[in-house]
Amino acid sequence: MILDGKCPSGPLSEKWDKYRREMKLVNPSNKRKFRIIVVGTGLAGASAAASLGELGYNVDAFCYQDSARRAHSIAAQGGINAAKNYPNDGDSIFRLFYDTIKGGDFRSREANVYRLAAVSNNIIDQCVAQGVPFARDYAGYLDNRSFGGAQVSRTFYARGQTGQQLLLGAYSALSRQVKNGSVKLHCRSEMLDIVIVDGEAKGITVRDMVTGKISSYAADAVCLCTGGYANVFYLSTNAMGSNVTATYRAYKKGAFFANPCYTQIHPTCIPVSGEHQSKLTLMSESLRNDGRVWVPKSSGDKRLPHEIPENERDYYLERKYPSFGNLAPRDISSRAAKEVCDEGRGIGSSGRGVYLDFAEAIGRIGEGKVRERYGNLFEMYEKITGENAYRQPMRIYPAPHYTMGGLWVDYELQSNIPGLFVLGEANFSDHGANRLGASALMQGLADGYFVIPYTISNYLAQTKPGKVETCSPEFVKSMVECEASIKRLLCIEGKKTVNEFHRELGTIMWENVGMARSRESLTKALKLIPELRAEFWKSVKITGSEAELNQELEKAGRVADFLEFGELMARDALQRNESCGGHFRVEYQTAEGEATRDDKNFCYAAAWEYKGPDNEPEMHTEPLVFENVHLAVRSYK
């Protein structure tokens, strides 16, 4: 099937206006008759639930955390992009659009990305109005910093806690609607299934994580804002609870999963310290504004960093990409780090690390200024490693961080299932094959504040409110199935813990479907994952019962989904015989080791359709048409 993104016709800059001119509206007094489910309360979910509640819809918002404020958007450090052009350095909506398209290696949908760039400015206005304490200069104006993949300073920030402040802004807007009675919050609730009635998404089944009770909720539309799937690698910068369950179970109910192979490996994370490691911690990319990345020139050099003289250091990003230098995009920086470590020039006891050195910046602007800019990051680094990065360079290494793939959506953020909308990292639409820094926060809030309030109205205006109730057979069936699959897990009573399986899956994924993939490694993964999955269903050990707070059971359900999803990822990576963005196939590279894209054969989004447990999924494609940009070889040299 050839998929249609349903982008409005006309010039790029007028598409969104045209859509809004022609869309159908729901009368204000009819809005309260509609019920909308929002799953996830990160930037996308909280902003969507707050905005929809404010419009007058009845919203049920769900999150697995104990409070909506704890969703993992909170951990984003560096900043949020917008085309305000406050620094007068040549930015514009078109430039932000172009940088995002180019950063995504020309694998995203033009119209969506342009809309994202166009509403970016409204986001900053909105957040300031909510009281988000962005950084300011002495005149009281908002301050900007630069970020990877851009030559303008368009990133707004709140110290190293931008995600936290933006999420608290959205959470406060959400709290206001809870008080107004338009939003009902369901915390410690995990979505286990989506309910489809007559081909449309009309509800979800959830597990109350405190009592274990399974129940269903009916609505007129469902928004999934459930984030990404980087935890398929076990070790990632995601929160421990981040999972693919909501989107994967929607996929199993017929929603197409697009581009699962596009995963972002972030270049600046704290290296793994041992077997016990449970997660990896990111050091904001903003550090690359002042930090210089280097390794020793010769392999096997075990001297301490200060013993290595300047002329025996290789500042490889500055050398290879002189115009972007240390601010080269994430995919390129990560791969470059892997390369130098593969050459035996990696640092630290494991040899999987590179230096991020602030000595030059401290000399240039002083330690005080560096502390002011990055103080909390340096503190965090010291807590984890016990090292003082003002005195010696940081050690960093790439780690799985963000996933560009997600459920397929059209221009309205609606999946192929009518009534099922997907927002934020959970969808596939805006970042192509690689996301630029400070763009995830932008997309989450754009979708929630400024896109879904319009597009969902176009859908609801064409339906009748309250069509289904939870006593209908589809809901009952969904609940029975969820209960049965939980019972199945608890009955296994094997020998290996859920964590052991997750760690093994992570190793398979990292080694074979990680930063560098090959036909051979992917074929191997496609053999190993089903084997591990079979073993899981035979010998996983879960303690406790279903009718109580049971963290092992929660993890088991998520890992069971990762064990299926990992295979889909490898399959997608195997069909994409090109290198683009975060997807690097070793067979497709230049002599210098740069990615080789194949626009003739792969300029499409791959959207996978579930065909049952024993069949291979079917791939559909959405051709990507570029009317406003020239498909160039991405160069940051």
Added chain:
Amino acid sequence: MNLTLYVWRQKGPDKPGRLEEYEAKGISPDMSFLEMLDVVNEGLIKKGEEPIAFDHDCREGICGTCSQVINGIPHGPQEKTTVCQLHMRHFRDGDAIYIEPFHAKAFPVIKDLIVDRSALDRVMQAGGFVSAHTGGAPDANAVLVPKSYANVAMDAAECIGCGACVAACPNGSAMLFTAAKVAHLANLPQGKVGAARRVCMMTDAMMNEGFGNCSNHYECQAVCPKGIRVQFIAKLNREFMKSQTTTRRD
């Protein structure tokens, strides 16, 4: 490292709880405190025993989910550090470690080390926001904010809502938490409009949820992982006084 743990185990909200003894063996100093507990839990599962339930999520000190009292101190001995960022290098081989949940009247125990902190959400819902509608906001630079004010607002806004301040307070008070939100918004022009109403609603909610009052012990500041200062409580009190004298309450 080998350690002896005394961990609070409690099956459910209405069940009795008690400290149980566990051995943590072969612990590396590079592990985080929660990774040490992971190791203990893996061992318990293998033996067919129920693992210790504890709240955690981001494991990078920002989500505010982890909530343990370690050797009598919420978040443990390390200053300005959440449990998830506390590393075993701060303990010694052979140490005995006591691990309990956050204790407070307003935080009932759900299971083991997990407590219900939804009271904090309800304090926020009472008024911890600026009533800004989505859309229609003026240009972000239309209202200038002096850098010093923005900085103080940010100092207060760093609160992660973990509730350690409540757990450390002999009165089980949420004054530092509430003060942080009130001070954050009252320091910005955008938050000034609703400041009087906000402080009244939030402090009312605080009392209704069963949080105690502040009697200047400053234990909250001592344990706050984000270093939120008690000066903000003075700001809260000032805002409250102002609201009583300048504005009629609804």
